[in-house]
Amino acid sequence: MIVEIVSTGTELLLGQIVNTNAPYLARKLNEIGFDAVYQTTVGDNRTRMSNVLAIALERADIVITSGGLGPTQGDITKEVSAELLGRELQLHEESLEHIRSFFARRRLTMTQNNIRQAMIHEGAIVVTNHRGTAPGVIIEHEGKTIIHLPGPPIELEYMFEQAIIPFLANRFGVQGVIISKVLRTIGLGESTMEERIRDYILAQNNPTIALLARSGEIHVRMTAKSYSEVAAKMLIDELELKIRERIEDHIFGIDEQSLEQIVGEMLATRKLSISLAESCTGGAVTARLTDVPGSSVYLTGSIVAYHNRIKTSFVGVSEEMLNHYGAVSPDTALAMAKGIRGLFGSDIGIGITGIAGPGGGTDEKPVGLVYIAIDGPTGNIVEEQRFTGQRIAIKTRTVNATLELLRRYIIR
Amino acid sequence: MIVEIVSTGTELLLGQIVNTNAPYLARKLNEIGFDAVYQTTVGDNRTRMSNVLAIALERADIVITSGGLGPTQGDITKEVSAELLGRELQLHEESLEHIRSFFARRRLTMTQNNIRQAMIHEGAIVVTNHRGTAPGVIIEHEGKTIIHLPGPPIELEYMFEQAIIPFLANRFGVQGVIISKVLRTIGLGESTMEERIRDYILAQNNPTIALLARSGEIHVRMTAKSYSEVAAKMLIDELELKIRERIEDHIFGIDEQSLEQIVGEMLATRKLSISLAESCTGGAVTARLTDVPGSSVYLTGSIVAYHNRIKTSFVGVSEEMLNHYGAVSPDTALAMAKGIRGLFGSDIGIGITGIAGPGGGTDEKPVGLVYIAIDGPTGNIVEEQRFTGQRIAIKTRTVNATLELLRRYIIR
Numbered sequence: 001m002i003v004e005i006v007s008t009g010t011e012l013l014l015g016q017i018v019n020t021n022a023p024y025l026a027r028k029l030n031e032i033g034f035d036a037v038y039q040t041t042v043g044d045n046r047t048r049m050s051n052v053l054a055i056a057l058e059r060a061d062i063v064i065t066s067g068g069l070g071p072t073q074g075d076i077t078k079e080v081s082a083e084l085l086g087r088e089l090q091l092h093e094e095s096l097e098h099i100r101s102f103f104a105r106r107r108l109t110m111t112q113n114n115i116r117q118a119m120i121h122e123g124a125i126v127v128t129n130h131r132g133t134a135p136g137v138i139i140e141h142e143g144k145t146i147i148h149l150p151g152p153p154i155e156l157e158y159m160f161e162q163a164i165i166p167f168l169a170n171r172f173g174v175q176g177v178i179i180s181k182v183l184r185t186i187g188l189g190e191s192t193m194e195e196r197i198r199d200y201i202l203a204q205n206n207p208t209i210a211l212l213a214r215s216g217e218i219h220v221r222m223t224a225k226s227y228s229e230v231a232a233k234m235l236i237d238e239l240e241l242k243i244r245e246r247i248e249d250h251i252f253g254i255d256e257q258s259l260e261q262i263v264g265e266m267l268a269t270r271k272l273s274i275s276l277a278e279s280c281t282g283g284a285v286t287a288r289l290t291d292v293p294g295s296s297v298y299l300t301g302s303i304v305a306y307h308n309r310i311k312t313s314f315v316g317v318s319e320e321m322l323n324h325y326g327a328v329s330p331d332t333a334l335a336m337a338k339g340i341r342g343l344f345g346s347d348i349g350i351g352i353t354g355i356a357g358p359g360g361g362t363d364e365k366p367v368g369l370v371y372i373a374i375d376g377p378t379g380n381i382v383e384e385q386r387f388t389g390q391r392i393a394i395k396t397r398t399v400n401a402t403l404e405l406l407r408r409y410i411i412r
Numbered sequence: 413m414i415v416e417i418v419s420t421g422t423e424l425l426l427g428q429i430v431n432t433n434a435p436y437l438a439r440k441l442n443e444i445g446f447d448a449v450y451q452t453t454v455g456d457n458r459t460r461m462s463n464v465l466a467i468a469l470e471r472a473d474i475v476i477t478s479g480g481l482g483p484t485q486g487d488i489t490k491e492v493s494a495e496l497l498g499r500e501l502q503l504h505e506e507s508l509e510h511i512r513s514f515f516a517r518r519r520l521t522m523t524q525n526n527i528r529q530a531m532i533h534e535g536a537i538v539v540t541n542h543r544g545t546a547p548g549v550i551i552e553h554e555g556k557t558i559i560h561l562p563g564p565p566i567e568l569e570y571m572f573e574q575a576i577i578p579f580l581a582n583r584f585g586v587q588g589v590i591i592s593k594v595l596r597t598i599g600l601g602e603s604t605m606e607e608r609i610r611d612y613i614l615a616q617n618n619p620t621i622a623l624l625a626r627s628g629e630i631h632v633r634m635t636a637k638s639y640s641e642v643a644a645k646m647l648i649d650e651l652e653l654k655i656r657e658r659i660e661d662h663i664f665g666i667d668e669q670s671l672e673q674i675v676g677e678m679l680a681t682r683k684l685s686i687s688l689a690e691s692c693t694g695g696a697v698t699a700r701l702t703d704v705p706g707s708s709v710y711l712t713g714s715i716v717a718y719h720n721r722i723k724t725s726f727v728g729v730s731e732e733m734l735n736h737y738g739a740v741s742p743d744t745a746l747a748m749a750k751g752i753r754g755l756f757g758s759d760i761g762i763g764i765t766g767i768a769g770p771g772g773g774t775d776e777k778p779v780g781l782v783y784i785a786i787d788g789p790t791g792n793i794v795e796e797q798r799f800t801g802q803r804i805a806i807k808t809r810t811v812n813a814t815l816e817l818l819r820r821y822i823i824r
């Protein structure tokens with residue numbers, strides 16, 4: 001069953017907006033075993049869109065379009081396909097009523113243009129839009145299926161989940177199962193990771209293996225296709241075992257688990273509270289930790305000690321230390337960790353100091369030099385890192401490194 | 413001059429990776445006046461790729477492909493186009509030498525497979541890959557131009573800037589100039605914004621107008637095309653004046669200027685220092701402020717007062733106040749603002765308290781209720797916000813609202 005996704009909209013062609021509908025549809029189709037092997041983008045131009053739809057109907061069994069169902073003159077998808085298929089557009093009273101009440105509920109005036117949205121191909125299945133005005137349309141035509149969906153992701157996604165997936169599954173049956181599993185790692189670069197599991201990557205077939213770099217983490221994604229979920233899972237389990245043997249140390253979670261979530265669970269389980277004294281990260285580590293629901297159970301609080309005056313007055317760094325070792329030094333980081341731990345009375349204290357740049361670097365202490373210290377019930381550690389990149393990248397890497405060091409500190 | 417972008421790679425079809433090459437190429441082509449009116453994605457499948465390339469060569473003048481130039485058996489772009497065009501692939505010694513030295517410099521062994529990367533269509537222009545191994549290829553064929561570029565964005569983008577843009581400009585001339593200007597606004601919803609400038613949006617032609625929602629900000633992008641930069645700028649200036657009349661209050665910056673950057677400049681110019689007591693945002697406001705280089709000039713420091721104990725012991729919230737009004741109240745927010753201002757001795761103090769959820773909400777104080785207080789040399793203000801959405805969205809909206817309130821406080 002060959003599927004083609006046709007994304008319409010001149011705004012997509014300009015490259016200023018990234019097309020998220022096509023990857024969404026492809027992913028969802030894949031989950032029920034359909035392959036969107038052609039994906040085309042075309043602007044709001046009658047001739048070109050008609051050309052694209054004609055080609056799609058020739059080479060694919062199912063054509064799914066997104067966009068061009070709005071009320072403006074630029075929204076032409078239905079007109080173009082109606083002409084191409086030789087089917088008239090007729091007013092669909094129920095859809096018009098839906099649009100009317102949509103406007104009424106919001107106390108807005110419906111324009112004459114909105115009536116265009118209720119014009120539907122004769123003999124088509126109408127899909128109600130629970131998140132907006134434009135209904136979706138399913139047309140069965142000479143052995144092919146054409147599905148028109150609205151462009152706004154919130155409308156398209158809801159409609160696809162609620163109506164299109166059930167329709168496809170009923171009409172064509174589920175075409176096998178594809179499942180993915182992601183091993184999330186930290187502390188290995190992309191090329192080192194690739195070297196470690198190169199033989200598996202080169203020999204990949206089913207499951208496939210993909211490495212994805214995501215702000216300091218490397219994700220290993222395994223995707224297997226089989227006739228049943230259990231069979232697909234078995235294929236993944238087998239590969240996962242082999243890959244884990246090579247990189248186990250660096251795997252902190254799977255699928256959607258974030259580093260802050262994993263670390264948070266470890267703190268909660270062990271009933272450990274934590275506080276941080278952050279300098280170069282400006283509170284970003286604490287912000288990440290508090291992204292996790294329930295983090296108030298283990299996070300006492302933090303001080304962003306940006307000015308040296310805050311370091312000396314509040315988090316236990318002495319003037320002598322600052323003068324002797326400097327604000328960016330292992331000694332200062334450790335003093336901050338101990339200082340905040342004592343001040344806030346938490347089980348674990350973390351101190352972070354570094355040079356995020358672009359200014360402030362010297363030959364001896366370049367931009368990207370960072371010290372992370374942890375002080376807690378099992379003693380303390382201080383880590384030196386030398387990151388490269390721009391200011392925000394250095395901050396992000398420092399946040400990741402801190403969370404990873406904390407993870408290692410807890411399990412050591 | 414019609415351009416088609418063909419993105420190849422089965423990984424793109426699965427929707428797990430978002431295609432960033434096509435929007436990049438479209439944007440860059442646009443800047444020199446070329447319209448990529450068709451954009452197609454196809455997997456590493458000979459028949460389908462050949463079909464896609466044949467259609468592209470028929471309807472477009474210039475076809476640009478990305479991907480499929482690697483060393484593996486799945487990399488077939490050049491083979492497919494060679495067969496389609498009836499041109500042989502020949503070993504290009506210089507490219508082979510480049511690949512050899514690439515491996516030698518990294519002390520890696522070149523595999524037999526890499527030789528495939530040096531196979532080039534007869535009569536083609538070879539484009540050196542300064543960021544990787546696969547050379548790019550430009551083929552002129554029966555009045556059409558086919559350009560093959562490697563898939564990794566870092567390689568593709570470098571090659572496009574360095575070699576393809578100059579080639580296109582030389583060969584076809586720059587096709588007019590397209591420029592964009594973005595007005596960045598905050599404090600208006602997307603639909604309110606649309607209502608305010610609906611007549612301009614409906615009447616748009618050249619310049620075009622696009623509204624983009626970006627984590628709490630609404631960006632109004634105007635794009636004009638003309639024969640010269642000055643002429644295009646004039647078109648934009650004219651429209652900008654009209655739009656500003658309607659939404660001036662909400663525009664905080666243009667193009668790439670971020671809210672934290674604008675606010676930072678205002679603080680620096682006025683020589684105002686600032687400190688924050690953050691609760692529900694967990695340090696995220698301070699983290700955003702410190703994303704700006706040089707923020708140490710005005711940011712003294714912050715306390716993330718997550719536990720009530722930290723609120724009472726450090727940032728001036730009394731036990732009585734907590735018991736009487738609760739941690740999430742205008743009184744507590746203002747006490748935090750005053751408390752941190754006094755404690756850290758800064759000109760301005762900010763206090764933020766709210767319920768980020770998903771737990772902790774009540775009928776009276778639901779998830780999303782947030783109080784932001786500012787205390788400073790011109791008095792104080794407290795703002796109540798009721799945000800909807802998930803935890804992280806609520807945090808992000810609170811960060812934006814805080815920065816915006818600070819901007820208004822400074823200019824009031």
